[in-house]
Every structure is written in structure tokens, then in C-alpha cells.
Amino acid sequence: MSRATIIDGKAIAETLRREVAAGVSDLKRAHGIVPGLAVVLVGGDPASQVYVRTKSKATTDAGMLSFEHKLPAETAEPALLALIAELNGRKDVHGILVQLPLPKHIDARHVIEAIDPAKDVDGFHPTNVGRLASGAHALAPCTPSGCVILAKSVRNDLAGLEAVIIGRSNVVGKPMAQLLLAENCTVTIAHSRTRDLASVVRRADLVVAAVGRPEMVRGSWIKPGAIVIDVGIQRIVSADGKSHLVGDVAFDEAAQVAGAITPVPGGVGPMTVACLLRNTLQAANAIARA
Numbered sequence: 121m122s123r124a125t126i127i128d129g130k131a132i133a134e135t136l137r138r139e140v141a142a143g144v145s146d147l148k149r150a151h152g153i154v155p156g157l158a159v160v161l162v163g164g165d166p167a168s169q170v171y172v173r174t175k176s177k178a179t180t181d182a183g184m185l186s187f188e189h190k191l192p193a194e195t196a197e198p199a200l201l202a203l204i205a206e207l208n209g210r211k212d213v214h215g216i217l218v219q220l221p222l223p224k225h226i227d228a229r230h231v232i233e234a235i236d237p238a239k240d241v242d243g244f245h246p247t248n249v250g251r252l253a254s255g256a257h258a259l260a261p262c263t264p265s266g267c268v269i270l271a272k273s274v275r276n277d278l279a280g281l282e283a284v285i286i287g288r289s290n291v292v293g294k295p296m297a298q299l300l301l302a303e304n305c306t307v308t309i310a311h312s313r314t315r316d317l318a319s320v321v322r323r324a325d326l327v328v329a330a331v332g333r334p335e336m337v338r339g340s341w342i343k344p345g346a347i348v349i350d351v352g353i354q355r356i357v358s359a360d361g362k363s364h365l366v367g368d369v370a371f372d373e374a375a376q377v378a379g380a381i382t383p384v385p386g387g388v389g390p391m392t393v394a395c396l397l398r399n400t401l402q403a404a405n406a407i408a409r410a
């Protein structure tokens with residue numbers, strides 16, 4: 121028996137995707153521009169292949185153009201940088217996403233910095249990271265943007281909440297902190313070296329778990345009534361030999377205590393894709409207005 125409201129990320133993402141599709145129609149009508157998203161995948165990582173396929177389908181479903189570039193794992197860094205330069209120059213490409221992680225011989229930093237910040241729909245370019253941190257209008261990273269929408273679906277005003285983010289990655293933890301600061305939360309970023317993580321999390325009115333450790337966050341760590349957003353997604357095999365997807369939060373335990381919680385799957389995942397579409401539309405709109 122769960123007590124918490126289960127936040128339906130799939131339904132909320134569906135609503136956002138419909139709004140984006142309407143925006144795409146408006147842009148076509150007003151300026152004759154069809155937003156285009158280029159997704160670059162280097163190598164054959166199975167999880168990345170699934171993500172790329174999902175992103176491409178969502179892009180075309182929203183009425184945008186999708187350009188998939190699949191390169192072999194042994195692609196040299198200069199060849200990838202040359203592709204980025206070509207995509208930067210293309211009029212029909214408004215968004216560029218290079219799927220991470222990249223093979224070890226390629227420096228992801230060089231690749232991210234090569235993307236035109238105006239087309240950086242991941243929000244990973246230092247220009248966009250800096251704009252977000254300084255409160256300027258920016259293409260914000262998709263997963264943390266989706267987390268904010270999910271939290272606000274149960275509590276419209278997050279101001280004054282104690283927010284604890286578990287994980288300090290550039291993809292989720294750090295931009296999450298900036299977005300929650302912008303929502304006037306009191307923000308703590310906890311990580312692998314945090315002392316007594318359980319008691320830090322117990323302070324939180326809003327928990328964002330993004331560590332990549334299956335079911336690490338226990339129900340006993342959750343403050344009664346807290347909003348719990350679970351970014352983790354891992355496939356595990358349980359004692360009965362069945363494989364299933366779990367997050368960073370022990371869902372059944374946490375749902376007894378939390379006020380609201382995202383499920384895995386069907387929580388944060390669909391929002392990441394919807395926010396990517398929103399960023400692509402935003403980039404195309406900005407180019408149309410320029």
C-alpha cells in the first residue's frame with residue numbers, strides 16, 4: 121500500500137510533447153521553418169542505441185526533422201569534430217546532441233565545446249552552463265528540467281523548500297542545483313563523499329536522486345511528505361530470476377513515507393525526451409527571430 125501520490129511522468133511528458141508539436145506547427149506557419157534535431161552516436165552501446173532511437177521517433181512524432189548520425193566506435197576525434205562543424209553550419213539543423221558516453225579515445229569536453237551554443241540542446245556547452253548559473257536565458261539540460269516540471273506538478277511553488285540532490289554530475293546534479301536555486305529552494309548537493317547521507321536526505325522536502333546505485337535511498341531516509349524524484353534507471357535481476365528496472369530509490373519503502381514520488385520506469389525518463397524536444401523548438405524559434 122503506497123501513501124504517496126505517484127507522479128505520472130509519462131502523462132506529463134505527453135502533455136509537453138503535444139505543446140511542443142503545437143509550437144512546431146506555429147513556427148512552420150509563421151516562418152516556414154521546420155525544426156531539425158541532429159543526434160550523433162559513436163559506437164554501439166546498446167543503452168545509447170535505445171535512447172537515440174527513442175529520441176529520433178519522438179522528434180518526428182512532434183513534426184520535426186530528425187537526422188541520425190551513427191559513427192563507428194573507432195571514429196577519430198578530428199572526424200567527429202568535423203561532423204560537428206558541418207552540423208553547426210547547416211540551416212536545417214537547429215539542435216545538435218552527441219550521445220554520451222563517448223568512447224575513451226575521444227575527449228567529450230572537446231566535442232561539447234565544438235557545438236554551437238545556440239544549437240546545444242543538451243545545455244552542456246560552457247556558455248550555456250554559465251548562462252544557467254548566472255540566471256540568464258539558456259538552453260538548460262533536459263533531465264534536470266524535466267525533474268523541475270515533475271516536482272512542480274505536485275507543488276507549484278517550490279520556494280523555501282529544502283532540496284537535497286544526490287549526485288554531482290555535470291549532466292544532472294550540478295544543473296539541477298542551478299534550476300532549484302532559480303526556484304528559490306535551499307539547495308544541498310550530496311555525493312559519494314558526503315558524511316551521513318541518510319541524515320542529510322532526512323532534512324529534505326524535495327529529494328532528487330541521481331547516483332546510479334539501484335535502490336540506494338531507503339524509505340527510512342525520507343522525510344514524511346517529501347517529494348521524491350528518482351533519476352536512476354538500472355536493470356536488475358531479482359531473486360526469482362526476473363529482470364526489471366529500478367531507480368536509485370527503494371520505491372515501495374519510500375512510497376510509504378513520501379508525499380509524492382516518481383516511478384521507474386515512467387517518471388523522469390519520458391520527461392528527458394520531452395524537454396529535449398522543447399529545447400529543439402526553443403533553439404529553432406531563437407534562430408527564426410535572429
Ligand code: GUN
Binds near residue numbers: 217219263291
Ligand atoms: N547520456 C545520458 N544522458 C544523456 C543526455 O542527457 N544527453 C546526452 N547527450 N547523452 C546522455
